[in-house]
Amino acid sequence: MKDVIIIGGGWAGCAASVIAKKQGANVFLFERTDMLLGLGNVGGIMRNNGRFTACEENIFLGAYELFNITDKLSIHKNMDFPGHKHAYLYDVTKIEAEVKSFLLSIDINIHLQKRVVDIIKERDIIKAIILNDGEIIYGDVFIDSTGSTGPMGNCLKYGNGCAMCVLRCPSFGPRISISQKAGIKDIIGLRQDGSYGAFSGSCKLNKDSLSPEIKAKLEKEGVVVLKLPEEDIEMDKLRKKVCQQYALKEYGENLILLDTGHCKMMTSYYPLEKLRKIKGLQKAKYEDPYSGGLGNSIRYLSMAPRENTMKVKGIENLFCAGEKAGLFVGHTEAITTGSLAGYNSVKYIEGKPLLVLPTELALGDLISYGNIMLNIEEGLKNRYTFSGGVYFNRMVEKGLYSTDPHQIKNRVEKLGLLNIYNKG
Numbered sequence: 001m002k003d004v005i006i007i008g009g010g011w012a013g014c015a016a017s018v019i020a021k022k023q024g025a026n027v028f029l030f031e032r033t034d035m036l037l038g039l040g041n042v043g044g045i046m047r048n049n050g051r052f053t054a055c056e057e058n059i060f061l062g063a064y065e066l067f068n069i070t071d072k073l074s075i076h077k078n079m080d081f082p083g084h085k086h087a088y089l090y091d092v093t094k095i096e097a098e099v100k101s102f103l104l105s106i107d108i109n110i111h112l113q114k115r116v117v118d119i120i121k122e123r124d125i126i127k128a129i130i131l132n133d134g135e136i137i138y139g140d141v142f143i144d145s146t147g148s149t150g151p152m153g154n155c156l157k158y159g160n161g162c163a164m165c166v167l168r169c170p171s172f173g174p175r176i177s178i179s180q181k182a183g184i185k186d187i188i189g190l191r192q193d194g195s196y197g198a199f200s201g202s203c204k205l206n207k208d209s210l211s212p213e214i215k216a217k218l219e220k221e222g223v224v225v226l227k228l229p230e231e232d233i234e235m236d237k238l239r240k241k242v243c244q245q246y247a248l249k250e251y252g253e254n255l256i257l258l259d260t261g262h263c264k265m266m267t268s269y270y271p272l273e274k275l276r277k278i279k280g281l282q283k284a285k286y287e288d289p290y291s292g293g294l295g296n297s298i299r300y301l302s303m304a305p306r307e308n309t310m311k312v313k314g315i316e317n318l319f320c321a322g323e324k325a326g327l328f329v330g331h332t333e334a335i336t337t338g339s340l341a342g343y344n345s346v347k348y349i350e351g352k353p354l355l356v357l358p359t360e361l362a363l364g365d366l367i368s369y370g371n372i373m374l375n376i377e378e379g380l381k382n383r384y385t386f387s388g389g390v391y392f393n394r395m396v397e398k399g400l401y402s403t404d405p406h407q408i409k410n411r412v413e414k415l416g417l418l419n420i421y422n423k424g
Contacts, residue, residue: 002026002349004342005129005139007116007178010038011066011331012322013145014099015338016345017108018065019421020143023346027108028137030129032115033172036103037096038147042166042204042288043331044095044260046070048087050386050395051332053362056405058332060412061363062421063339069098070331076222076259082250083388086403089222091261092204115173116146119181125316126182132173141317141345144178145338148189148302148323149200151175158197160295163269165200166288167297179304179324182315189300189327190380197301198383199268203292206285207263214257214280224257225250226281232274255281262287268296300327300383308368309354310341319345326370329385336363343421358415362400366391 002025006013009031021027035041046067047055055067071077073095074088081087103110118130119142128138151174152162162170169175180186188196207215218224233253250256255278256266272293275284286292304320305313312318321338322328328337340363344354357364366384369391373379384391395401402408412418 002141002346003028003139004141004143004345004349005137006030006143006145007129008038008145008147008175008322008324009036009110009112010145010147010322011040011334012324012338012341013143014103015063015066015335016143016145016321016342017103018106019063019339019342020346021106021108022062022422023343024424025346025349028111028139029103029108030111030114030116030131030137032113032175033168034112035096036100036110038167039149039200040331041092041096042262044090044092044264045258045330045387046074046088046090046332048084048387050362050392050401051330052086053395053400053402053408054332054336054366054386056408057361057363057412058336058339060409060419061339061417062419062423063335065102066099066335069102070095073098075261079222081223081258082225082254082256089258089260093261113172115176116178117176119178121182124314126318129178140349141319142178143319143321143341143345144304144312144324145321145341146175146178146302146324149175149297149299150301154197154301155295155298158195158301159199159298160269163289163291163295163297165297175302177302179312179315179318179320180302182312182318184304184312184314187303187305187374187380189303189383190377192381197298200296200299201266201268203265203267203269203289203296204260204262204287205257205265205281206287207259209283209285210263211280211282218257218259218263222259226255226257226278228254229277269294299323303327303374305374306371308356308364308371309344310337310367311344311348311354317348319348326374327380327383328366328370329383330387332387333366333385337367339421340367355420357417360415361411361417362386362395365395365398365400369394
């Protein structure tokens with residue numbers, strides 16, 4: 001039997017689990033906290049701009065299961081908000097339990113509150129992982145989807161301190177880079193001024209702490225735009241945030257609120273006293289991070305050098321996915337890289353050629369382009385997402401952006417990749 005060990009249970013790790021299982025592997029998913037999905041528990045935005053194309057490409061490749069869940073749990077569909085079209089917003093309060101239930105139903109071995117702290121390696125082959133309690137787990141192939149956020153020391157060094165975010169490092173311990181433990185030097189993302197990392201781009205407010213009028217409008221329309229007082233406009237804050245697709249003028253001059261079950265506020269952080277001066281937010285309370293009046297988590301501090309197959313360079317049987325695989329932003333991007341890593345991990349065990357998604361697909365182009373940018377200093381100062389910024393512009397210029405599922409299916413079919421993830 002083929003044993004695939006996946007470290008990190010965010011969207012990328014979950015996607016890798018699904019595809020590796022469909023390829024006939026025994027899948028063991030290790031997550032250091034007590035919940036799957038990580039930042040997916042406070043995200044929620046799907047199918048906006050080029051993510052619609054990417055979502056459909058994934059579905060036609062055979063990675064449809066997780067998108068079916070996010071579509072099913074979306075409380076707003078085909079909605080627009082500043083700079084973004086045809087977005088779906090899934091309910092963050094329900095998503096994790098649904099994904100976990102699905103993974104268990106297909107016999108994924110989920111190990112929660114199991115932090116991987118080290119590896120056992122012979123030459124350039126990983127033999128096993130070591131857990132925080134000393135247990136040793138052997139496997140044939142390993143996928144590093146541990147993310148790039150925090151832990152506390154980094155959020156203090158490069159941010160405003162621990163903001164008590166959903167990753168909960170003080171409770172469950174810090175993430176450990178598997179690639180770094182294997183002796184591979186990680187790559188660190190930069191800000192425009194050359195400093196390291198980037199602030200997570202949004203906070204969550206408790207919806208019940210909003211005024212009845214704002215809450216009602218938010219739940220009806222999915223979005224509320226509130227004008228900021230002139231004295232509180234800080235355009236400089238936009239340059240520090242990870243989500244460059246939301247670093248637009250409208251987001252500097254207004255508070256954009258989205259309904260994702262909680263109230264998603266599209267700014268990295270906002271002092272609570274100032275927030276409560278805005279009409280309708282006089283009783284506002286942070287839901288994530290709890291210290292959203294002070295700061296937010298710092299991301300893009302740990303990317304592995306990799307091939308376009310998602311294999312980590314220098315280690316024969318280590319793959320990577322999610323933020324670990326590059327300066328990628330978003331759930332769709334995590335599912336994209338995770339699905340490919342899961343597929344290729346099994347091909348590696350079988351001794352078969354690894355799949356490189358062609359650049360005629362938006363998925364393959366993002367993976368390829370993101371890899372090129374990892375090796376250029378200016379490239380390290382950008383973030384790459386189907387939904388905006390430099391990569392969405394590239395998608396449009398290359399004619400890859402489409403909202404027509406039939407056109408997207410034909411594109412995948414012509415490349416001979418229809419349902420590739422479903423085939424053994």
